[in-house]
Amino acid sequence: MIKPIEGFSKLSKDEKIEWIANTYTHNSEETIAILKQYWSTDQKLQQLHDEFIENTITNFYLPLGIAPNFLINNRLYAIPMAIEESSVVAAASKAAKFWQHRGGFKTSIIGTEKVGQVHFMYHGDTKKLQQFFKEVHPKLISNVAPIIKNMEKRGGGINKIELRDKTAELNHYHQLHCTFETLDAMGANFINSCLENFADTLKKEASEYADFTKEERNIEIVMSILSNNIPNCLVRAEVSCPVAELNEDKGISPMEFAQKMVRAVAIAKAEPYRAVTHNKGIMNGVDAVVLATGNDFRAIEAGAHAYAAKDGQYTSLTHASIENDIFKFWIEIPLALGTVGGLTSLHPMVRMALEILQNPNAKELMQIVAAAGLAQNFGALRSLVTTGIQQGHMKMHLLNILNQLGATESEKKALIKYFKKHTASHSAVVSAFENLRNQA
The missing domain is CATH 3.90.770.10 (3-hydroxy-3-methylglutaryl-coenzyme A Reductase; Chain A, domain 2)
Known part of the structure; x- marks a missing residue:
């Protein structure tokens, strides 16, 4: 029975590989060899790849x-x-x-407009929330100034911040719907940093807003995050x-x-x-x-x-x-x-x-x-x-099938030539391959 492991992230890369190979594979030596085969021989390049994500054990190649x-x-x-x-x-x-x-x-x-939202719960009078938003809006912008300074210099920044009442969809749910221009950056980190700053300002200002009741001052920030819906x-x-x-x-x-x-x-x-x-x-x-x-x-x-x-x-x-x-x-x-x-x-x-x-x-x-x-x-x-889609697709897929079958280079050449004039379904390739082997 496999047991959970504690402190996996603290293991060295070799130790991670050894544990994975010994715990989850039938042939640990083969597993280790395959994983290390895909390491770069350039140590600096490999370190760069190792640091892109967490718990790296090797590189996964795509053509x-x-x-x-x-x-x-x-x-x-x-x-x-x-x-x-x-x-x-x-x-x-x-x-x-x-x-x-x-x-x-x-x-x-x-x-090129991108979107982010602050999702929050508010228990109280919606009209009072709307008035609060009008008053706090300048602070939302001024408090985020250090974050957006460089982006604004390049012509980007915050386009708009709107308060949206979503209580028809979910009780007490409201949001700040924010739009951004991030120029040549995809902008996820920039947008999320702005949103978290908006959330902090919103919560702090609400807690001190004189026209709110005690319950209304207790705005609950649920989350602040960009949206990948960017119509x-x-x-x-x-x-x-x-x-x-x-x-x-x-x-x-x-x-x-x-x-x-x-x-x-x-x-x-x-x-x-x-x-x-x-x-x-x-x-x-x-x-x-x-x-x-x-x-x-x-x-x-x-x-x-x-x-x-x-x-x-x-x-x-x-x-x-x-x-x-x-x-x-x-x-x-x-x-x-x-x-x-x-x-x-x-x-x-x-x-x-x-x-x-x-x-x-x-x-x-x-x-x-x-x-x-x-x-x-x-x-x-x-x-x-x-x-039809299969004629072209299967001919392109032909080499994958032949490699799975363990075809030699001469067999590949012969079968590629054969399927220039014949339909290349998976079963047809297997059959032609077996016939070729039997003739040898």
């Missing part, structure tokens, strides 16, 4: 690929993508090449061309292809089960760039899916239309990204990825990421409405 030929606002990009899923980089690259010769991606920033931190990316230029050579006419694409998006708008998978494909492209540039892909996922459900039903993040024989395909997506702070200056791979992207500011990175998501969705839908 870093490049999707070239992205023409975005008449500027050419090669986009770094960190992802483990087969065919994502290939699909993005193929879509980028397709649109490069049809005007490329046109992108624009709709807004006003929004970017748009679009591609368009005459329908006649959609010469897919897939056995269908350009107009039929355009109509199939529009219907595919319409289905994702109408059917949440389809919309979830549809948007997951978008996030394949988005997350891969977000991860490569050291940003928070979990926050991006949460914000994007909240935006997809903003009108009461989960729906497609992309849109498509045919007007006057022009095919348009576009996305509007919230993206809170940063190009300074966090890992952007610490992680060597992140620094390199940003350099490959020509050192974008946060707004430029938003537009690059949105274009990658749109390209990914276009590539997926193009396959779905023509040849």
Whole structure:
């Protein structure tokens, strides 16, 4: 029976690995060897990785690929993508090449406003709370001055602080709903520091407010935290061309292809089960760039899916239309990204990825990421409405299957050649592999 361990965080890295290997794995020597195999031989680099998080035992690698030929606002990009899923980089690259010769991606920033909230409980007269807020508002701003000084110098800071009555949703619940401009920083630490200062000021001033009763003075701060729901931190990316230029050579006419694409998006708008998978494909492209540039892909996922459900039903993040024989395909997506702070200056791979992207500011990175998501969705839908998703995906997945089967290099070459002309399902690959082995 496994027993809890005390003081795990105080163990050395070697001791942590030894305990994990001996306690939870069948072959401790193999486990230790695998974990240490992924350590960097550069001790300074390894120490840097060790200090990113707590209880580090090794590094976990993901492939870093490049999707070239992205023409975005008449500027050419090669986009770094960190992802483990087969065919994502290939699909993005193929879509980028397709649109490069049809005007490329046109992108624009709709807004960059970010949100944070102080959640608190107040037992008393709401009108008195509203009057208190009006009087305390200047102090909320003045008390946070040391925190926002540098951000304001760069043109950012606090946009607005609102008192919101949420008692219809939860008894006694109110909030300070605050909006911020954080420029090239994602801004989580800045926003949270401001919010905690607001909370301290709110509680202190309430405790001394003459017009409050004793109970009203006892405001309970529940929590102060930024929100990853950022509907006003929004970017748009679009591609368009005459329908006649959609010469897919897939056995269908350009107009039929355009109509199939529009219907595919319409289905994702109408059917949440389809919309979830549809948007997951978008996030394949988005997350891969977000991860490569050291940003928070979990926050991006949460914000994007909240935006997809903003009108009461989960729906497609992309849109498509045919007007006057022009095919348009576009996305509007919230993206809170940063190009300074966090890992952007610490992680060597992140620094390199940003350099490959020509050192974008946060707004430029938003537009690059949105274009990658749109390209990914276009590539997926193009396959779905023509040849089907499995033909291309399984051929890209072929090497993973062969590696699992332990294929030699000569066997890989033979089977890759074979599946250029045959459908590559998992069972078909296993069968072909076994036949090849039996012939040897």
